[in-house]
Amino acid sequence: MVEPVLDIRNLTVVFDTPAGTLHAVNDLSYTLMPGETLGIVGESGSGKSVHVLTMLGLLPCPPARIVSGEVLFRGRDLLALSERELCDIRGAEIGMVFQDPMSSLNPVLTIGRQLREVIQRHAGLDHAQASARAVELLGLVGIPDPAARLAQYPHQLSGGMRQRVMIAIGLACDPTLLIADEATTALDVTVQAQVIDLIRDLKNRLGTTIIWITHDMGVVAELADTIQVMYAGRIMERGPIAPVFHQPRSAYSWSLLRSLPSMARHRRLYQIPGSPPNMIHPPPGDPFAPRNPFATPRCHRDVPPLRQVADSVPGHQVAAWYDLPAAVAAHPEIADA
Template identity: 75%
Template sequence: MALLEVENLTVAFDTPSGRVHAVNDVSYTLDEGETLGVVGESGSGKSVHVLAMLGLLPKPPAKVLGGRVLFQGRDLLAMSQAELRSLRGGQIGMVFQDPMSSLNPVLTVGRQLREVIERHTDLKGRHADARATELLDLVGIPRPADRLRQYPHEFSGGMRQRVMIAIGLSCNPKLLIADEATTALDVTVQAQILDLVRDLKDRLGTTVIWITHDMGVVAELADTIQVMYGGRIMERGPVGPVFRDPRSAYTWGLLRSLPDEGARAQRRLYQIPGSPPNMAAPPVGDPFAPRNPFATDRCHREVPPLRPVDAHGHMVAAWYDLPAALREAGHV
């Protein structure tokens, strides 16, 4: 069953230098229990698309120009701020990059965790404290009861990020949205957090949107991969088929640039030649066309719609036939 249905979501920023088209006509469905990995270069609209659905964009300059986002059948974009607030941190858990700006420096970590738990669950007082201790333990923080009495600056960066993850998980959300949640962590801690999320999915059937630059994490964690570029979905589908048989030249570039298994520590994406589009003046047609060696004339004129590649959810937005183009160019 669909937990989340995003329909034609379109978001722009009105800036002094013109309108920035951050998210363009994004549509997808997320089933209950599914884990979606969202990838794409910096500026591709990954963060803005989730911030828009959670009502967290500053308006102005942001403007939702169109679309609906149905969560359990109800349109998040039509909800009041109060309704959204009660969903966020409750049914929808969030973990964002930059934990220092998300944690309050003058309150103890325990107090912050307890507030979230008391606001969104029936647990109060020492029951909430017990849950907070359990959560810190769960994210691998030693001596959790002592740690709850400390302030964010007494934690290392990796520990703060784990606290953010604990807060995101605190209310057993139906939907967990994580935006570069493990980017700042070393590989070992990252592996622990991924185990934790997998365990949560197994036990509670949590649905997950995992935004990352790291294709390796997507391969490990996600059922479905969604590749974004220029605020659009370029390709989407089950992780296995998309990794084995990409149909977008952009996905192909991202996968090709992956270091091999041995070079785990530096798995961040290598840059595809050329630079990302200026979204204040986006290219006409397929946004990736200017950097795509396989682009056809039509790519430079018309935006390709997302179309099915097979009957199992693999979809691509491309006018060209990538496998044929790769054969012709001698890549396979």
Template identity: 65%
Template sequence: MAPLLQVKDLTVRFDTADGTVQAVSGVSYDLAPGETLAVVGESGSGKSVHVLAMLGLIPKPPGRIAGGQALFEGRDLLAMSERELRSLRGGAIGMIFQDPMSALNPVLSVGYQITESLRTHMKLSKKAAMARAVELLDLVGISEPQRRVVHYPHQFSGGMRQRAMIAIGIACEPRLLIADEPTTALDVTVQAQILDLVRRLRKQLGMAMIWITHDMGVVAGIADTVQVMYGGRVQERGPARQVFRDTRSAYTWGLLQSLPDHDAPPSAGVASARRLVQIPGYPPDMMNPPPGDPFAPRNPFATERCHSEVPPLVQAPGASPGHMVAAWYDLRTARAGAAA
């Protein structure tokens, strides 16, 4: 099957008064129709920026696409005019952001904001669009959608606002839905409901998703494919179960190790000497990143080559097909060596 999205060697820079931020460096991947890709990373990893750059949503200047292509259904997003991009965003490509309060317009009713994209992209009449908005609110689990559709964002709770954002994101039945930390600001119970909703919608609508997050628990519940980013580069990428079970990047491994053990007896406190496994050091300064593997300075398994030369993203030896890693070290032998 032809990929829905093909990202090729995408490189993004920000030119500031203090220097150039190397936000994204040589990111490449394919996304199949209907596939859910979770992009994991922390602030400065490039996980959000690379997607925003593809959609033409980074401010230029200081932002700049320094190279690469992003082919959506064969057409390069990076070569499109603002006008062409605008016709894709909210149409074939839906978007949901972290903070619905700032993404929703406070002076327009929720229904109006849903109908806006329906009228622009699907050329529905005002009446038909409003009827569809009610349907969409119902679909995302907002009760009494008839009454709610005329309400304003401030009349919605946080969870309902995020549902409304999702309704806008899926209004035109996008082939790709991009979600940037959409549940981070929500409480766990609401987060769980939103994840259920998105899983159901994905099945109903058959859309592909790029889900940007830093939460490995959320990744575990939603991803077909996981892509772990650090320092503007892809560190590891593969089928979700493989990345969790047969981890090949020291950064992914460090992240998973640093989480509290779900099975260990709770409450460590003072009496016990139990500690979390921590990744030493701090994230890199992307104005002045390390010359080699960006994670090398914090990686206990780093080899000399890791410090001087950027490793390419390649098929991990002995791993499932499509499970890729960018590493000069072999995590399996390094861990075995450390344990011995």
């Protein structure tokens, strides 16, 4: 049997703030299989970044506190490792690309030096071998004339080129898992499209397992095999791209899709009523219930578990007490508003 690359089990993370305990990640569980690309979406504050920072050991504790859970990466619990052991895994077995290359790249070091540092720290190559590998990586991410770039500083590159350098650093040690958090958000649409093509090409050639976090459902549709929709530190829906996009089962995914110009077709764009939940005093039941026009009394009372959708493909899961297709059909005035 194929083992998952990543197996997150019941992860709960809070922040101790002056105003009270903020519930950032709530009993989160999911697995990721080798070669799978997982796209994670969800509005600001849904726990996307906090859960990946937790598993990478990059969360500041305090104010953060890991209440419970395990994060098994190739069978080892990352949460039980020492800082030194985690440091060996970060950048080697797990590559990372975050938003804003200007603050992630060191402005006073050349591109070549920064790439060589990552390569040499993990791969044990000498200077010449590391330089050759750096040129190879810059070529891989589509940077023209890569050998000449090694001597350049970050400010001499365009934003798109810097983001490619960040991706090259993320890929420097042939990671088993690449985690990208808003990696293309700061780029203009043309460059973003190029980076997406690049990642798609890389995953086809290298078989890298990828977690791609974004606000952009379009990017997820292009890149990912599986989509995971998060809200209030929980998974609301998860499954293969096609069934989730064509027949979402969570009112939250439905709302996100209906607020996309390309998906709303001739209908008016849907606006999600209300505001995001207060995570210090979250609502008692389904966290989306106060904003969900299809919510039932039970939604306001009990948190629904994530379960397989009975009449969809295997792996299509939803956390909901209502049956969305039936609810939408029964309330055309909401669906067509």
